[in-house]
Amino acid sequence: MTATAVEAPEAQPAAAVEKPLSWKxxxxxxxxxxxxFIFFGLMTPGGGATTTFVLSRSGDLFTIPAFDVPSQPVAIALTLAATALAALSAWGVRNRRQFGVWLPSTVGLLVVLAVLVWAGAGKTATSIQITGLLIGTVVLAVPLVFGSLAGMLCERSGIINIAIEGQLLAGAFLAALVGGAVASATGSDAVGAYAGLIAAPLAGALVGAALTLFAVKYWVNQIVVGVVLNVLVVGLTNFFFGTLMKNNPELNRAIGLPDLPIPLLSKIPVLGPVLFDQNILVYSMYVIVAVLNVMLFRSRWGLRMRAVGEHPKAADTVGIKVNRTRVRNTILGGAVAGFGGAFFTVASGLAFNKEMTGGKGYIALAAMILGRWSPKGALAAALLFGFADSLREQFGIIGTAIPSQFLAMLPYLATIFAVAGLVGHVRPPAAEGIPYKK
Structure with a gap:
């Protein structure tokens, strides 16, 4: 008797599991x-009210004439366009179509323009200074960029750095102290400012070293250590400010870094003053972001750092010194944050004051998360928060119906909304905050 071969039915491909729709x-x-649309469109003054925008500044290579726009019609058109893009986003979610980051960015830009039109409506004595607004954006983003880069260097290595606020404050303090001492000794404010800029990373690196001591050697909870270091730096700087700087005013002088305009480029309207007429700290920010972006993703050093932050045991098996890598990168991150702390004193021409960083370290931490732990992402997020801060200053100059207390909240509100609504689902480095015990 011959056995009849029975063919097994072909395996059916498993149905693709679709991701649930996210309407956030x-x-x-x-x-x-x-x-x-309600507050900045319909409530914008009508009756022929206009808003004046000014782009050029005196000394530009050529002049772009100021222009007026009819306030209410333009504000309504801008807010309706933003609402239409929101509807497009809903259509995309319903049909599982992705539009990329350009769509929320465009909505944000349209709303900001509508707010500016509303703020300047009918104010014939004042105008919206676009160049000044953008200059403020770049300048106010400087400590946020350095702080977020510091957090990225630490967390990519597996160390949570909550101590960015303390590192910024320590850098600001030492920059002012050394800068004032050198300026008094040499009689040159410029020399003192550059000396303070060189000293600032040392203070940040010292705070970073303290973080690694407790996080790597003693395996203390890294979030707790970071918070304690912030409080410690506030206490130390307040103590030395009261006992050393107040009794010796020459050690806390208002000295500033000189601007270094790039010939010809600095005269281009709008972009020239914003990008090419800054001090050395701002130019250093451009360089450090570019170098770290290349080094992090296109070098062996960056590969090892990311391996230590993602899978330290696997990194150890191929000969990478996990804890040594974490210590070095955390101290480097502290130095970067300390360098950014010099913005508050010698880079801005201000004397040191108690707790003058004003929570910028925590905003830098949010910028790092919003930037998804990448240098260029951190730069973009820091510019967003810097713009919110600059917008607050612009509103204060123009004079709006918004209470001053709400204007002071604006950068922090922007931080909350950005992290809550724009980040989406992001995954930090897998070994972040976990001590490596060989």
Missing amino acids: MPLLLGSVGILS
């Missing part, structure tokens, strides 16, 4: 669009 972005954009 359309809801956020829709809420922003509708609220902006």
Whole structure:
């Protein structure tokens, strides 16, 4: 008897598991669009009121004439366009289409323009200074960029750095102290300012070294250590400010770094003053972001750092010194944050004052998360928060109906909304905050 071969039925491909629809972005954009239409569209003064925008400054290579726009029609058009893009985002989610980051960015830009039109409506004596607004954006983003880069260097290695605030404050203090001492000794404020800029990273590196001591050697909870270091730096700087600087005013002088305009480029309208007429700290920011972006993703050093932050045991098996890598990168991150701390004193021409960083370290931490632990992402996020801060200053100059207390909240509100609505689902380095015990 011959056995009849029975063919097994072909295996059916498993049905693709579709990701659940996420309506968070359309809801956020829709809420922003509708609220902006109500408050900054319909409530913008009409009756022929106009808003004046000024782009050029005196001394530019050529002049772009100032222009007026009819306030209410333009504000309504901008907010309706933002609401339409929010509807497009909802359509994309419904049909599983992705539009990329350009869509929320465009909505944000349209709403900001509508807010500017509303703020300047009918104010014939004042105008919206676009160049000044952008200069403020870049300058106010400087400590946030350095702070977020410091956090990225630490967390990519597996160390949570909550101590960015303390590192910025320590850098600001030492920059002012050394800068004032050198300026008094040499009689040159410029020499003192550069000396303070060189000294600032040392203070940040010292705070970073303290963080690694407790996090790597003693395996203390890194979040707790970071918070304690912030409080410690506040106490130490307040103590030395009261006992040393107040009794010796020459050690806390208002000295500033000189601007270094790049010939010809600094005369280009709008972009020239914003990008090419800055001091050496701002130019250093451009260089450090570019170098770290290349080194992190295109060098062996960056590969090892990312391996230590993602899978330290696997990194150890191929000969990478996990804890040594963490210590070095955390101290380097502290030095970068300390360098950014010099912004508050010698780079801004201000004397040191108690707790003058004002929570910028925590905003830098949010910028790092929003930037998804990458240098260029951190730069973009820091510019977003710097713009919110610059917008607050612009509103104060123009004079708006918004209470001053709300204006002071604006950078922090932007931080909360950005992290809550724009980050989405991001994954930090897998071994972040976990001590490596060989």
